[in-house]
Amino acid sequence: MSSAPRTLYEKVWDAHVVERRDDGSCLIYIDRHLVHEVTSPQAFEGLRAAGRRVRRPDLTLAVPDHNLPTTARVDAAGNELPIADRESAEQLGALRHNVAEFGVPYIDALSAKQGIVHVVGPEQGFTLPGTTMVCGDSHTSAHGALGALAFGIGTSEVEHVLATQTLILSPSKTMEVRVDGTLGYGVSAKDVVLAIIGRIGAAGGTGHVIEFTGEVIRNLSVEGRLTIANMSIEGGARAGMIAPDETTFAYLKGRPLAPTGADWDKAVAWWRTLPSDAGARYDKSVVLNAADIAPSLTWGTSPEDVVPITGVVPAPDSFADPSKREAAQKSLDYMGLTPGMRMQDVPVQHVFIGSCTNSRIEDLRAAAAVAGGRHVADGVRAMVVPGSGLVKRQAEAEGLDRVFTEAGFEWREPGCSMCLAMNPDKVPPGERCASTSNRNFVGRQGPGARTHLLSPAMAAAAAVTGRLADVRELMG
Amino acid sequence: MEPVTRVSGTAYPWGAKNIDTDVIIPAHWLKTIKRSGLGKGAFETVRAQPGNIFDDPAYAGAPILIAGDNFGCGSSREHAAWALGDMGIKAVIAPSFSDIFSGNAFKNGIVPVVLPQEAVDRLVEVAKTDEVTVDLETMTVTTPFQDRFPFELDAFRRRCLMEGLDEVGLTLAKDTAISKFEERLDDERPWIRRDAAHAGFAVEGAGRT
Numbered sequence: 181m182s183s184a185p186r187t188l189y190e191k192v193w194d195a196h197v198v199e200r201r202d203d204g205s206c207l208i209y210i211d212r213h214l215v216h217e218v219t220s221p222q223a224f225e226g227l228r229a230a231g232r233r234v235r236r237p238d239l240t241l242a243v244p245d246h247n248l249p250t251t252a253r254v255d256a257a258g259n260e261l262p263i264a265d266r267e268s269a270e271q272l273g274a275l276r277h278n279v280a281e282f283g284v285p286y287i288d289a290l291s292a293k294q295g296i297v298h299v300v301g302p303e304q305g306f307t308l309p310g311t312t313m314v315c316g317d318s319h320t321s322a323h324g325a326l327g328a329l330a331f332g333i334g335t336s337e338v339e340h341v342l343a344t345q346t347l348i349l350s351p352s353k354t355m356e357v358r359v360d361g362t363l364g365y366g367v368s369a370k371d372v373v374l375a376i377i378g379r380i381g382a383a384g385g386t387g388h389v390i391e392f393t394g395e396v397i398r399n400l401s402v403e404g405r406l407t408i409a410n411m412s413i414e415g416g417a418r419a420g421m422i423a424p425d426e427t428t429f430a431y432l433k434g435r436p437l438a439p440t441g442a443d444w445d446k447a448v449a450w451w452r453t454l455p456s457d458a459g460a461r462y463d464k465s466v467v468l469n470a471a472d473i474a475p476s477l478t479w480g481t482s483p484e485d486v487v488p489i490t491g492v493v494p495a496p497d498s499f500a501d502p503s504k505r506e507a508a509q510k511s512l513d514y515m516g517l518t519p520g521m522r523m524q525d526v527p528v529q530h531v532f533i534g535s536c537t538n539s540r541i542e543d544l545r546a547a548a549a550v551a552g553g554r555h556v557a558d559g560v561r562a563m564v565v566p567g568s569g570l571v572k573r574q575a576e577a578e579g580l581d582r583v584f585t586e587a588g589f590e591w592r593e594p595g596c597s598m599c600l601a602m603n604p605d606k607v608p609p610g611e612r613c614a615s616t617s618n619r620n621f622v623g624r625q626g627p628g629a630r631t632h633l634l635s636p637a638m639a640a641a642a643a644v645t646g647r648l649a650d651v652r653e654l655m656g
Numbered sequence: 657m658e659p660v661t662r663v664s665g666t667a668y669p670w671g672a673k674n675i676d677t678d679v680i681i682p683a684h685w686l687k688t689i690k691r692s693g694l695g696k697g698a699f700e701t702v703r704a705q706p707g708n709i710f711d712d713p714a715y716a717g718a719p720i721l722i723a724g725d726n727f728g729c730g731s732s733r734e735h736a737a738w739a740l741g742d743m744g745i746k747a748v749i750a751p752s753f754s755d756i757f758s759g760n761a762f763k764n765g766i767v768p769v770v771l772p773q774e775a776v777d778r779l780v781e782v783a784k785t786d787e788v789t790v791d792l793e794t795m796t797v798t799t800p801f802q803d804r805f806p807f808e809l810d811a812f813r814r815r816c817l818m819e820g821l822d823e824v825g826l827t828l829a830k831d832t833a834i835s836k837f838e839e840r841l842d843d844e845r846p847w848i849r850r851d852a853a854h855a856g857f858a859v860e861g862a863g864r865t
């Protein structure tokens with residue numbers, strides 16, 4: 181029996197339909213649910229109020245990340261240090277209490293396995309190809325890098341999944357984003373995804389699930405793919421997916437929560453059937469050529485405001501769409517930039533290397549390669565926040581922490597940190613930050629903070645030069 | 657949830673595009689463990705500017721917000737919907753919404769109404785002086801000037817809004833179907849289940865160096 185060719189997304193969707201409903205929506209089974217402290221308290225409260233339980237604690241994993249300070253968590257004697265911010269402490273305490281009450285597996289702030297939820301999932305092998313995966317956080321799209329259908333949900337949906345292990349969803353449209361060719365010197369996964377968002381726009385993927393394909397994507401490591409899928413949501417997409425392949429399987433094998441033995445073999449056999457069939461159709465397609473992608477960064481307050489580092493601040497008049505013109509003017513006022521200014525002449529006061537987009541070991545290696553033997557420029561505060569305790573440990577085993585600290589960077593404890601400035605790590609008003617995170621929204625890194633998104637190597641280049649800099653001039 | 661069939665009253669004639677959830681409710685308000693009280697923080701950065709629309713007494717307590725394309729983009733925080741609800745907003749009209757935000761809005765009894773840009777432009781004009789009505793019965797937005805803009809809503813969501821249904825309760829009634837699916841899952845993809853033996857994570861605390 182042959183069926184019509186299907187995309188990766190359609191195969192994963194079809195394998196999770198519990199029930200089709202008359203209006204075209206479906207009750208979809210959820211295989212993996214990640215929980216953190218910010219978007220879960222009201223969901224647990226809802227369960228408690230209705231006398232409900234967590235249906236499948238074994239498919240759920242909780243870890244605190246957003247609120248945690250990135251300073252030391254234990255004193256010299258190994259005793260837990262209190263968290264100064266009362267509300268943060270209360271929210272973290274609520275998570276500890278809720279996981280105990282509902283029997284949810286939990287990685288505590290004091291565990292070496294703790295980290296940003298989207299770094300921990302793949303690292304532990306909790307994220308698997310062909311699974312449906314959710315978390316109360318929009319960058320859940322990251323897990324699509326391993327071929328999962330992974331997306332962010334709101335707190336009511338968190339409650340729905342905790343209680344029923346399902347969600348009511350309408351199928352998304354499909355969009356292929358193909359990146360052909362080979363990446364140029366000094367060009368990383370972050371530059372690729374910035375170029376993609378610059379091309380399709382911040383709402384370009386709305387209503388769609390993107391599948392990233394092409395030679396560039398296939399040649400990326402799983403960590404690079406995570407950077408790309410992570411930012412799918414910044415292009416408006418519900419999720420981003422990358423077909424699982426030998427690279428994915430090699431990455432997962434032996435991870436603590438990955439299948440073993442006969443289960444592993446059976447899993448790999450099924451995972452191999454997942455890539456989109458020849459002839460499968462997408463509702464939209466976009467093709468980029470790697471040769472056109474330079475080390476890139478944002479100039480404005482939307483992730484679509486992308487220019488190559490060799491470029492200049494654009495003039496609002498250069499945009500055809502009048503509303504974009506107006507938005508560009510507002511962005512420039514907020515960012516304190518004038519049209520025609522060379523990006524490379526823009527000074528920075530802060531550098532943040534971290535976030536679920538770029539805080540894995542390969543990111544830290546890339547940044548350290550630029551920082552090594554150099555020093556953070558005068559007047560710049562630069563911090564490195566590893567994505568998890570295990571990334572931190574690995575980096576320390578490789579001596580990267582010393583490279584950073586000797587160069588004048590701060591070396592901190594894992595968490596979301598300056599990505600959203602919920603903990604004390606903030607950029608002061610009017611100051612400028614070169615950041616490896618994923619959002620340059622107004623006030624994202626603190627009220628009045630100005631953010632330029634870029635790759636870890638470019639962030640390190642900004643730290644040591646004190647301005648936005650072309651990393652290629654510092655390499656090799 | 658309170659049933660919603662009709663939202664009628666003054667509307668904030670805003671029309672701004674790409675309003676992300678960081679603007680609707682900044683991150684420092686996310687430390688709450690409750691759903692209520694977030695109205696105070698709604699649009700905090702906008703409100704910091706003198707003469708802003710949200711502090712204009714002409715629109716105080718308006719149940720409708722008129723916005724531009726891509727409303728609610730960015731972070732998935734449901735706090736954005738709670739904040740709007742807490743400031744009394746029961747419907748948002750825009751040319752498009754982020755997927756996550758519109759899901760959150762529905763679940764909190766806020767109607768995300770999608771209308772074409774021209775209709776939104778017209779409503780922004782009308783709302784400066786007159787009231788606007790969103791009717792779920794007739795699926796139209798109307799004004800005192802015989803404007804009549806039809807809109808669409810997912811049938812299930814419309815029913816949930818109009819009857820004030822609890823989605824978790826509705827799905828729990830499907831327990832048999834879910835259990836059947838789980839049996840099939842155990843059989844076809846046994847690696848999904850994580851038995852106690854390799855769950856391995858019950859309150860993990862030690863080991864930090």
Ligand code: SF4
Nearest residue numbers: 319535536596599600
């Ligand atoms: S690092 Fe930033 S984007 Fe990632 S989960 Fe944390 S707050 Fe969200």
